[in-house]
Amino acid sequence: MTSDGRVARGDRTRRAVLDTAVALATEVGLDGLSLGQLADRLEVSKSGLFAHWRSKEALQLATVDRAVAQWQERIIEPALRAPRGVRRLQALHEARIDFYAARVLPGGCFFANTEFEYNARPGPIRDRLAEAFQRWTAFLERLVQEAVDLGELPADLDVAQLAYEIDAFGISAVMRSRLLDPDTTYRHARLGLLNRLRALSPNPTLLTEGPS
Amino acid sequence: MTSDGRVARGDRTRRAVLDTAVALATEVGLDGLSLGQLADRLEVSKSGLFAHWRSKEALQLATVDRAVAQWQERIIEPALRAPRGVRRLQALHEARIDFYAARVLPGGCFFANTEFEYNARPGPIRDRLAEAFQRWTAFLERLVQEAVDLGELPADLDVAQLAYEIDAFGISAVMRSRLLDPDTTYRHARLGLLNRLRALSPNPTLLTEGPS
DNA sequence: AATTAATACGACCGGTCGGTCTTATTTTGG
């Protein structure tokens, strides 16, 4: 790294390593991730990885952080370009399903896979995952609250409840898409939110049928 | 095994092994399941396991089957004691959440964990999981259809859509319960279905608030 | 009671894992 503000060459390679690690961990698990295989795929030596991260766990934690950044870039930021309210909520849900449907990560969803992998393993990795999930939940609830504040959803709405249901539809989408017909699965995930918002919204014309 | 119909002693030990395997695999993953650790926990030798199953994969497949049987005994059969219709649907959902809340398996849900673990790994294990999940989905849809046939749900209801949402609430429950407050999570999972059924049912008095 | 059949055991095999260390190569600064 350079001492001034420029992005050092090492930071680029560092991010390339972590992108590969995210993709690989999504397929074989964050625990099943082998440093030897990761090094092979990157065409570097295994000891080179230890020069950047002092242990496998350190690299795993950095991998979680990189996955958070990818989620931000690929799903949250596009959704924030939609106008506030139910349309932004719908845009977020659609962006997430599109992300799954596009098979950006061949292994499905890094967070879904990893959270189920570590839900019975206390430790730094699960703590980091829990932290990320809490932020995601808070973000979802904030978007629902905005729609309420705009009068697009009822004032007495149970905000956390709707946020729970939205996330549930997303989680189920990525799981079922591997076991049942993907198109049917994604349609259920989309319709789940659409029907719910239409039932709640005093102005259903805001909501579009197709992907945003 | 005996040649006649009696249950041999070996079948009992076989089931005991598989029960332990289900519990262990739910914690560390069906792939991460170590035959050495399993043998240690059972206080038998590792080679003894290979006398009953010719390979690790054979034992993993038997473990999936045993988990299916546990799900049948613990969740489906109790729910079938409730009267047909929306009350049976609700009973099934409650039994599932109770099963999670009781921490019967310390690792959470065998199927949720394992399906996310194998969703990017084609092979016999994923095939077996997919088969089990298809039967589960068909069963859920059958129960919804029964409620429609009884007139307790609208005749034009999208049966598969409601089944999708019910399962989504269950999946999310077991995942979030490890990362956020469990009681809040279970309440969201219960209310998700309850609100949905109340909005759909022409006879909401059938539905009870508390656990069945 | 003696022989046979079945069973359970633990040492052992090749391979892969995370991690270390010594060596060779490249880059940098004067």
Next chain:
DNA sequence: CCAAAATAAGACCGACCGGTCGTATTAATT
């Protein structure tokens, strides 16, 4: 142009993995 410092490489370590095999113990049969 050379010395010094940083970097990458690959051999190597102990631990654990799935799986095998010869042996000792138990159970069943006559």
